[in-house]
Ligand SMILES: [Zn+2]
């Protein structure tokens with residue numbers, strides 16, 4: 001919940017010093033769940049490297065004391081870690097027995113993983129904690145590539161720190177942040193709340209995102225506890241929703257909040273690329289899965305259009321917090337972002353780049369008058385006004 005919490009002024013609590021990182025050679029992991037070492041990659045550097053992975057740990061993680069600190073401070077859970085090229089994962093997810101439809105859904109992903117790790121059995125009836133972690137880690141890298149494609153960038157666009165002789169791209173190799181993206185997947189809500197209380201200064205029931213200023217890293221803490229989030233089928237799109245928020249905020253460095261409509265609309269679209277009927281709604285208390293709203297938002301958008309209830313672009317850019325968004329706003333911003341990605345991918349990438357990288361006269365990031373900037377970009381890139389954009393958007397809805 002980066003934007004909400006930052007707006008509430010809790011940010012000063014977070015000027016934390018870089019932790020003492022534990023980067024000693026990999027040691028076998030002792031776990032209450034039986035296996036001492038990952039049965040798939042065996043933490044073998046050759047197998048790991050081939051798969052774009054770094055290590056099961058110990059690794060850097062969180063604001064202080066790395067993965068060892070997580071194990072120590074959140075000791076009621078049994079933790080596994082996995083670092084990839086752009087991300088780090090900490091998971092206390094438990095094993096999940098797969099139903100027939102889960103096995104079918106997961107077959108292609110498991111097939112891809114099996115090519116890298118032949119120890120994965122041909123018929124997986126149960127995802128053990130290591131397999132759940134490996135699946136999420138592979139998806140994290142896949143999503144990173146998806147997001148870079150959307151932004152029209154590659155790793156080569158991001159230097160170690162700001163290059164003053166080149167166009168502004170932030171202040172680090174990870175989309176403009178200095179450190180990798182991190183996700184904590186909890187099987188125990190108490191541990192989620194302990195972590196957020198200690199490091200984010202707030203206790204919430206649902207998923208929470210944070211920017212650790214000292215380390216320039218983005219982290220999401222996700223309690224995969226309730227029935228609607230515990231299992232892989234929903235945890236995957238929900239995690240992607242949160243990653244979309246983290247990565248948009250990180251792009252060209254998180255110096256100010258991106259426009260709410262863009263932030264939430266994009267997170268919905270990314271989530272729907274995984275599961276079109278799973279929705280995460282952000283509010284003042286974190287981001288939570290939503291089972292109550294309509295299943296298919298494409299249909300809902302058409303219905304809104306018939307009733308002349310689609311949120312106008314002029315209204316979208318006035319939305320200031322996630323809490324202000326109505327169900328119609330969620331569906332409309334999702335539709336608007338889908339329209340822009342499908343019909344104008346290059347201009348939309350340029351639009352995001354301009355919104356995320358505004359500089360003041362002295363050349364420093366500046367989040368002032370983002371509404372004006374959006375209108376200006378609309379005109380410069382498309383030759384449109386908010387009203388004429390609505391006309392194009394509505395024509396697109398009708399034609400679908
Ligand atoms: Zn492994």
Ligand SMILES: [Zn+2]
Pocket residue numbers: 241245263264267268280281282287
């Ligand atoms: Zn969201």
